[in-house]
Amino acid sequence: MSEAKGDKERSFRSGFVAIVGLPNVGKSTLMNQLLGTKVAIATPKPQTTRFQVRGILTGPDYQVVFVDTPGIHQARDLFNRLMVEQAVRAIEEVDGVLWVVDASERRPEAEEKILEILRRVNKPAVLALNKIDLVKKAELLPMIDYFSRIYPFRAIVPVSALERDGLPDLLQEIVALLPEGPPYYPSEMVTDQPERVLAAEIIREKLFMLTRQEIPYSTAVVVEEFREDPGKNLLVIQATIYVEKDSQKGIVIGKGGQMLKKIGTLAREELEFIFGKRVYLDLWVKVLKGWRKEERLLRRLEFPYF
Ligand SMILES: Nc1nc2c(ncn2[C@@H]2O[C@H](COP(=O)(O)OP(=O)(O)OP(=O)(O)O)[C@@H](O)[C@H]2O)c(=O)[nH]1
Numbered sequence: 001m002s003e004a005k006g007d008k009e010r011s012f013r014s015g016f017v018a019i020v021g022l023p024n025v026g027k028s029t030l031m032n033q034l035l036g037t038k039v040a041i042a043t044p045k046p047q048t049t050r051f052q053v054r055g056i057l058t059g060p061d062y063q064v065v066f067v068d069t070p071g072i073h074q075a076r077d078l079f080n081r082l083m084v085e086q087a088v089r090a091i092e093e094v095d096g097v098l099w100v101v102d103a104s105e106r107r108p109e110a111e112e113k114i115l116e117i118l119r120r121v122n123k124p125a126v127l128a129l130n131k132i133d134l135v136k137k138a139e140l141l142p143m144i145d146y147f148s149r150i151y152p153f154r155a156i157v158p159v160s161a162l163e164r165d166g167l168p169d170l171l172q173e174i175v176a177l178l179p180e181g182p183p184y185y186p187s188e189m190v191t192d193q194p195e196r197v198l199a200a201e202i203i204r205e206k207l208f209m210l211t212r213q214e215i216p217y218s219t220a221v222v223v224e225e226f227r228e229d230p231g232k233n234l235l236v237i238q239a240t241i242y243v244e245k246d247s248q249k250g251i252v253i254g255k256g257g258q259m260l261k262k263i264g265t266l267a268r269e270e271l272e273f274i275f276g277k278r279v280y281l282d283l284w285v286k287v288l289k290g291w292r293k294e295e296r297l298l299r300r301l302e303f304p305y306f
């Protein structure tokens with residue numbers, strides 16, 4: 001009897017969980033908060049995440065490999081189609097799905113598409129009703145009731161990723177989705193994302209936060225050089241910001257180079273924090289006409305999973 005119990009206690013759960021939802025609902029913020037560290041960039045603008053980003057969370061008896069995905073939306077151009085494809089593929093490949101809904105801004109019509117995919121793949125899923133810090137409690141019950149009718153969710157958990165509210169409950173439900181099995185990654189690993197990709201993403205996050213209208217969507221960042229100078233405890237990062245048009249280059253550089261300087265300063269400060277070293281960041285802006293429209297150019301921009 002006691003032996004059987006001992007075996008049970010030692011059972012370990014592991015697996016992949018895709019974090020999916022409409023753009024801007026807080027998927028990346030939620031993943032970072034669950035991990036307790038920043039692996040994916042998050043901004044107030046929709047379509048921030050462009051490809052799958054894995055975040056690994058290892059506990060005493062589980063390992064969850066989260067797969068953060070781009071927001072699923074009605075994609076018109078090639079680039080957005082590839083983004084949505086990333087999310088759909090993730091749902092197909094994982095053991096379980098975490099669907100994130102913005103409880104403060106419901107869009108049932110757009111949500112229909114996600115529901116359709118979920119029903120097709122028929123995977124165990126947990127629903128997170130996010131941003132409850134912006135919602136009156138009384139509004140939550142009808143929402144929970146609505147979602148419990150449209151899909152057999154294993155659980156529906158109200159959370160605030162921003163305020164870390166409800167996260168332990170959510171994590172418990174996510175772990176319960178996983179099959180028994182050994183860990184996929186070493187326990188100290190939080191992501192399999194190469195450091196140079198994370199560096200490019202941090203720069204892109206600052207671009208998203210500081211520029212407006214079509215500019216963030218017209219930019220891509222490639223880290224050309226990522227080199228440690230051990231003698232000086234210095235990280236040398238050289239990156240190129242690609243834009244689609246000459247006029248956009250002027251905007252990203254700004255008057256007297258002010259905008260590029262701001263982007264560089266914010267990115268450098270965060271990179272120094274993340275990597276725990278001094279960073280020398282060298283940013284260039286180049287025009288690559290129509291990079292969003294051609295698969296060949298997208299590949300040249302080193303999109304990690306395209
Ligand atoms: N008030 C509030 N804001 C939140 C919460 N979670 C995320 N946000 C904000 O929502 C915005 C979008 O967050 P992201 O994490 O980038 O959203 P996303 O779903 O990954 O967006 P895409 O990658 O563009 O699909 C950011 O401004 C976040 O700070 C929350 O619980 N409460």
Ligand SMILES: [Mg+2]
Nearest residue numbers: 027028048049
């Ligand atoms: Mg995101």
